[in-house]
Amino acid sequence: MSRTVYLNGTYLPEEEAQVSIFDRGFVMGDAVYEVTCVLDGKLTEFDGHMARLQRSLKELEMVCDITRDEWLEIHRKLIELNGVEEGGVYLQVTRGNAGDRDFHYPPAGTPPTVVLYTQSKPGLVEDPKADKGIKVISVPDLRWHRRDIKTVQLLYASMAKMAAEKEGKDDAWFVEDGYVTEGSSNNCYIVKGGKIITRDLSHDILHGITRGSVLRMAREAQMVIEERPFTIAEAQSADEAFYTSASAFVMPIVEVDGVALGDGKPGKVAKRLREIYIEESRNSAI
Incomplete structure (x- = not known):
């Protein structure tokens, strides 16, 4: 049975969904996206994702007039139609179809292309990787310098993940000017002497929705947080490490570039934050 997807106002089978070959998202990577996690058939952190979507659209001068309540209705409808209990809803907005390939933005009034679909992923909460931890490698950060905008320009992130896989590891951390920026699709943290250290917000990293919630929960639990860059050497001498993302929540890291942590x-710390985050996410899901 195929999924029902959403495309420009219509719910239809995924096999029937078509986008123009001239769409800016296809020819220019001119698009933004969000992924909202689904737990127990409900959406977690929905308003945070919608606020970040609006910020990304604004930063790229992209227009999409769908309201928060309309987005919520579409998300809920897709979850219902596809029977998703655990997983996520992927949302993408492109600058639309200009009628041909052109570096200039399309004329004002060109409608955006709006796509949403669900991904069913049973076992997000009981992920065995969270019990044993993951291993990461470091790679040079060669991406563009507006990583705070959640665009679909993910080729280098994919290359980093493949590099990790070739080494028999789970993921990669990006390093720029000697400091870790973020993971291939997540925000990174180390723990030293009970203190949580993570890079401060800027154009250098994505402003993670899960990141913001986890740091808030950590402060409420009286944990000490220091927002600053850290090096691979610091990470390797840390007591523990973890990353956060919408679909992995809080994921413990047990090895960095071949060096075991603790x-x-x-x-x-990672275990406790994962427990707190999952519990609160379930309680606040809509």
Whole structure:
């Protein structure tokens, strides 16, 4: 049974969904996206994702007039039609079809292309990787310098993930000017002496929705947080490490560039934050 997807106001089978070969998202990567997690058939962190979507659209001078309540209705409808209990809803807005390939933006009034679809991923909460932790490598950060905008320009992130896979590892951390920026699709943290250290917000990293919530929960739990860049060497000497993302929540990291962290097992800070985040996300889902 195929999924029902949403395309420009219509719900239809995925096999029937078609986008022009001249669409800016296809020929220019001129598009933004969000992925909202689904737990127990409900949306987590929805308003945070919608606020970031509006920011991304504004930064790229892209117009999409769909309201927050309309987005919510579309998300809920797709979850219902596809029977998703655990997984996510992918949303993408492109600058639309200009009628031909051109570096200039399309004329004002060109409608955007709006696509949404669900991804069913049973086992997000009971992910076995969270019990054993993951291993990461470092790679040079060669991406553009507006990483705070959530665009579909993900080729280098894919290359980083493949580089990690070729080395038998799970993921990659980007390093620029000697400091870790972020993971291939997540925000990064180390823990040293009970202090959580993570890079401060700027154009250099994505302003993670999960990041913001996890840091808030950590402060409420009286944990100490220091927002600053850190090096690979610092990470390798840390007591533990973890990353956050919408679909992985809080994921413990047990090895960085071949060096085991602490006792080589998920640390207590990452474990506790994962528990708190999942519980609160379920309680606040809509």
